[in-house]
Every structure is written in structure tokens, then in C-alpha cells.
Amino acid sequence: MTLTELRKKVPELENYLRYMPEELKTRCTIKTYPPKTIIHQKDAPLDYFGIVCEGYHRVINEFENGNVFMIVRNDPIDFVGEVTILAGKPRTSVTIETTTACTVLYFSRKDFENWIEQDIHFLRLVSQKVAYKLYRSSYNRGNRLFYPPQHLLLLYFLRYIEDCHSNVIRRTREEIHEETGISVKTLNRTIRKLKESGLVGITKGKVTLNASQQEKAREYLKQGMY
Ligand SMILES: Nc1ncnc2c1ncn2[C@@H]1O[C@@H]2COP(=O)(O)O[C@H]2[C@H]1O
Numbered sequence: 001m002t003l004t005e006l007r008k009k010v011p012e013l014e015n016y017l018r019y020m021p022e023e024l025k026t027r028c029t030i031k032t033y034p035p036k037t038i039i040h041q042k043d044a045p046l047d048y049f050g051i052v053c054e055g056y057h058r059v060i061n062e063f064e065n066g067n068v069f070m071i072v073r074n075d076p077i078d079f080v081g082e083v084t085i086l087a088g089k090p091r092t093s094v095t096i097e098t099t100t101a102c103t104v105l106y107f108s109r110k111d112f113e114n115w116i117e118q119d120i121h122f123l124r125l126v127s128q129k130v131a132y133k134l135y136r137s138s139y140n141r142g143n144r145l146f147y148p149p150q151h152l153l154l155l156y157f158l159r160y161i162e163d164c165h166s167n168v169i170r171r172t173r174e175e176i177h178e179e180t181g182i183s184v185k186t187l188n189r190t191i192r193k194l195k196e197s198g199l200v201g202i203t204k205g206k207v208t209l210n211a212s213q214q215e216k217a218r219e220y221l222k223q224g225m226y
Pocket residue numbers: 046059071072074079080081082083084085092093094096133134137
């Protein structure tokens with residue numbers, strides 16, 4: 001795919017590329033990735049900046065004992081590499097994995113550094129994104145240390161429903177484990193208990209919450225009924 005084709009396909013990109021230095025048009029590269037591909041491994045040297053134009057990715061931390069902790073899921077249009085470069089670090093602090101097919105527009109680290117020196121509009125968009133990521137990360141930091149699993153799970157389910165506009169939680173137990181930090185064993189036990197108390201249903205192995213259960217779950221969280 002050429003840059004012209006990508007710009008046509010993703011018109012929202014125009015806002016980001018409006019004042020891009022002319023010479024970068026021929027120096028950037030476009031890569032597409034299938035779902036579940038590692039785009040970047042934690043601690044690997046970072047010598048590029050990328051604009052994720054299409055597709056969703058997740059930011060994870062993998063530990064030596066095999067556990068994976070999901071930090072966040074990012075939507076397009078997003079950036080990769082901006083945090084490390086602005087922090088003046090040579091290596092990233094996290095791993096990035098695609099969750100759907102993704103298209104990324106890449107620039108060299110040097111070209112990105114020159115670009116933000118010249119283009120205050122773009123620098124502002126990049127800073128906004130970094131600030132947004134920090135804001136979102138900080139907002140719920142510590143939740144998992146101080147709330148019991150049923151609270152964390154109900155919160156997770158309600159957020160999922162709001163973000164994905166679906167009453168069926170289309171996630172495997174393993175994925176929920178990675179996103180909430182709750183062990184699969186505790187997850188199974190907690191989901192069973194939530195089902196017994198009528199707060200959730202199960203259809204074909206997936207958790208569901210109808211409108212009345214969502215209302216009850218909100219009330220449950222408000223009251224701290226545990
Ligand atoms: N807490 C977070 N929230 C959203 N995105 C993040 C978070 N931490 C890292 N990232 C993204 O993952 C990228 C990894 O490379 P960078 O650190 O350069 O830039 C990072 C961000 O784009």
C-alpha cells in the first residue's frame with residue numbers, strides 16, 4: 001500500500017500529516033500485521049516511530065514466569081514509540097501486540113525527532129496522546145490491590161459492555177485473567193458466585209449481563225456490597 005492509498009483509506013490521518021516535512025513522504029514505510037503479532041518486544045532497542053492507522057493493539061508486560069499482564073488496549077489512530085523517544089530512552093518499557101489486523105506507518109526515530117521540532121501542530125497531537133495515556137493509566141491504578149475479585153470483575157464487565165456495545169463478554173478466561181490480573185481459578189469461582197446471585201448469566205461459556213443485571217451490578221458497585 002502506498003502513502004496516498006493509506007491517506008485515502010484513513011481520512012482521519014490528514015490531521016496528523018498536515019504539516020509533515022515533504023521529504024518524509026518518500027522515507028516513511030507502511031507495514032500491515034495480522035492479529036496476535038508482536039510489533040515490538042519490551043526492552044528491544046527502539047529506532048522508529050509508528051502511527052497505528054488501522055486496527056487495535058494491546059500493551060502488555062510479559063514476565064519471566066510466563067505471566068502476561070495487560071496494561072491497556074489502544075484504538076486507532078494511535079502512536080507507538082513516542083513515549084520512549086520523548087523520554088530519551090533507547091528501549092521500550094512494554095511489549096505491543098496486535099489484537100486485530102493493524103496497519104502502521106513508520107518513520108525513523110531521527111525523522112520523527114526532526115518532525116516534532118518543526119511542526120508544533122503535530123507535537124501537540126503527540127503530547128495530547130501521551131497525556132491521555134498517562135491519565136487513563138493513573139485513573140485506575142491500584143484498583144486491583146484494594147478491591148475483591150467480584151468488584152473488579154463487575155467493573156470489567158460493565159466497561160467492556162460500554163466500550164464494545166455488547167451484552168456478551170466475548171473474552172476467554174485467559175484474556176480476562178491478563179486484563180484483570182485475577183487468576184483463572186479465582187475467575188471461575190467468582191463468575192460462578194456472580195451467576196448464583198443472579199448478577200450475570202452464562203451463554204455458551206461466555207458471561208452475559210442483560211439490562212437489569214447491568215443495573216444491579218452498578219448498584220452493587222455503588223454500595224460496596226461485599
Ligand atoms: N499506559 C499506557 N497506556 C497506553 N499506551 C501505552 C501505555 N504504556 C505504553 N503505551 C504505548 O506503548 C508504546 C511502547 O513504545 P513507547 O514506550 O515508545 O510508546 C508506548 C505507548 O505508545
